[in-house]
Amino acid sequence: MNLQIQHLYDIARKPDRRIIGLMSGTSLDGLDVALCRISGSGLETTVVLERFATVPYDDDLKNEIRTIFAKTTIVFEQLCLLNPYIGRLHGQLILDCLHDWDIDPREIDAVASHGQTVYHAPKSQHRRDKFPNATLQIGDGDHVAAVTGIITFSDFRQKHIAHGGEGAPLAVYGDYFMFSKLGENRILLNMGGIANFTYLPADGDASTVFTTDTGPGNTLLDAYARKFLNKPYDEDGRLAAQGQVNPNLLRALKTNPFFDAVFPKTTGPEVFNVAYVEEAQARSQTTNLPAVDMMATLVQFSADTIADAIRRILLNSNNEKKEGDFCIYMSGGGAHNPELTGRLEKLLPNCAFGLTDSLGINGDAKEAVLFAVLANESLVGGNTYFGNRQGVPTVTMGKVSFPQ
Ligand SMILES: Nc1ncnc2c1ncn2[C@@H]1O[C@H](COP(=O)(O)OP(=O)(O)OP(=O)(O)O)[C@@H](O)[C@H]1O
Numbered sequence: 001m002n003l004q005i006q007h008l009y010d011i012a013r014k015p016d017r018r019i020i021g022l023m024s025g026t027s028l029d030g031l032d033v034a035l036c037r038i039s040g041s042g043l044e045t046t047v048v049l050e051r052f053a054t055v056p057y058d059d060d061l062k063n064e065i066r067t068i069f070a071k072t073t074i075v076f077e078q079l080c081l082l083n084p085y086i087g088r089l090h091g092q093l094i095l096d097c098l099h100d101w102d103i104d105p106r107e108i109d110a111v112a113s114h115g116q117t118v119y120h121a122p123k124s125q126h127r128r129d130k131f132p133n134a135t136l137q138i139g140d141g142d143h144v145a146a147v148t149g150i151i152t153f154s155d156f157r158q159k160h161i162a163h164g165g166e167g168a169p170l171a172v173y174g175d176y177f178m179f180s181k182l183g184e185n186r187i188l189l190n191m192g193g194i195a196n197f198t199y200l201p202a203d204g205d206a207s208t209v210f211t212t213d214t215g216p217g218n219t220l221l222d223a224y225a226r227k228f229l230n231k232p233y234d235e236d237g238r239l240a241a242q243g244q245v246n247p248n249l250l251r252a253l254k255t256n257p258f259f260d261a262v263f264p265k266t267t268g269p270e271v272f273n274v275a276y277v278e279e280a281q282a283r284s285q286t287t288n289l290p291a292v293d294m295m296a297t298l299v300q301f302s303a304d305t306i307a308d309a310i311r312r313i314l315l316n317s318n319n320e321k322k323e324g325d326f327c328i329y330m331s332g333g334g335a336h337n338p339e340l341t342g343r344l345e346k347l348l349p350n351c352a353f354g355l356t357d358s359l360g361i362n363g364d365a366k367e368a369v370l371f372a373v374l375a376n377e378s379l380v381g382g383n384t385y386f387g388n389r390q391g392v393p394t395v396t397m398g399k400v401s402f403p404q
């Protein structure tokens with residue numbers, strides 16, 4: 001037997017595993033590195049987050065990625081070059097973190113690498129009948145494995161698509177395994193570049209678990225912070241706090257087929273970008289708004305569309321349910337923006353709000369942890385049946401790269 005297969009088998013038989021989850025999201029702010037100790041699988045999964053770091057991306061890397069990120073027309077060579085480059089870089093960043101944490105790479109059982117999404121194209125967006133849902137993450141796992149010497153799981157989203165999903169949100173699986181609680185209807189709301197949520201029913205029934213993207217989280221706020229402030233984001237929503245929401249622009253922003261489409265659905269900066277806002281401004285004759293009003297309107301746009309999506313679920317899931325029966329646990333960078341969270345709380349006054357941190361997982365680390373949980377599930381789980389629910393196919397995900 002190939003010794004690496006034997007090694008994989010041995011890892012699967014261990015009582016617990018140390019898995020490093022990696023996530024680099026649509027905000028391009030950096031690489032989240034979460035070292036997890038995981039035992040069990042499915043609803044028996046227990047995760048201890050031993051270490052966590054976000055390694056910021058430097059401007060050079062951000063600019064290299066932006067030349068192809070969410071663009072329909074690119075220089076193909078750039079995509080080809082970035083694929084191994086990002087894989088090698090992520091591998092090196094893992095080694096740097098382990099060095100800082102004084103941990104020998106040989107103590108790590110596996111890496112679970114999301115890679116960098118460069119294009120997301122669900123069918124509802126590309127609208128070409130003969131093509132399926134599609135998404136592309138780069139930073140090939142073979143390079144991560146070769147650089148670190150650690151077995152690497154990567155490219156998690158293709159299996160989801162192969163079984164009828166849109167390749168996202170994948171958080172639903174880890175959310176269910178880690179945060180499902182009998183007796184409490186939970187909504188796990190992640191506000192990264194794009195916002196999404198998982199609904200976890202109080203009866204714990206996997207076949208009614210639900211997930212969807214809701215639209216922009218921070219992606220437009222960041223784009224306009226770069227423009228108005230020359231900063232990566234509007235810290236604590238300070239600029240937005242000084243402005244007034246413009247109702248005409250807000251209405252124009254909310255007029256898009258994505259918001260009327262049925263759940264579950266996914267999106268990305270391919271749709272929600274500066275051109276989208278400029279087109280809405282032209283339509284609503286609001287091209288000369290002051291920066292503060294632009295920011296206030298964009299933050300309200302994110303809050304309104306998140307709240308609308310959650311309200312629709314509260315009604316859809318069971319007409320008797322009331323907002324008061326739901327607890328919303330927030331995570332992702334948007335949870336640090338009081339302008340966003342404050343508006344959300346006003347829009348959903350009867351829901352209880354908290355942070356994922358109160359459930360034992362740092363909200364900034366949550367997505368990276370989720371990929372570690374997905375790799376663990378591929379190794380030792382796969383026994384949870386999610387029913388025929390669209391968006392949550394019953395599959396395990398991640399391709400295996402051996403270091404040698
Ligand atoms: N103090 C803060 N004030 C305002 N916004 C903040 C603050 N801290 C973080 N953010 C926002 O959070 C963003 C980063 O969020 P996060 O790391 O969750 O995104 P991501 O994982 O890249 O996105 P996605 O989940 O869509 O892939 C920043 O770009 C910024 O917009």
Ligand SMILES: CC(=O)N[C@H]1[C@@H]2OC[C@@H](O2)[C@@H](O)[C@@H]1O[C@H](C)C(=O)O
Pocket residue numbers: 025026117120135167168169170171172192193194195196213266267268367
């Ligand atoms: C294609 C892609 O990278 N989608 C991301 C993105 O960032 C947030 C939202 O859009 C979510 O659907 C997804 O990531 C998380 C980790 C997910 O799949 O759950």
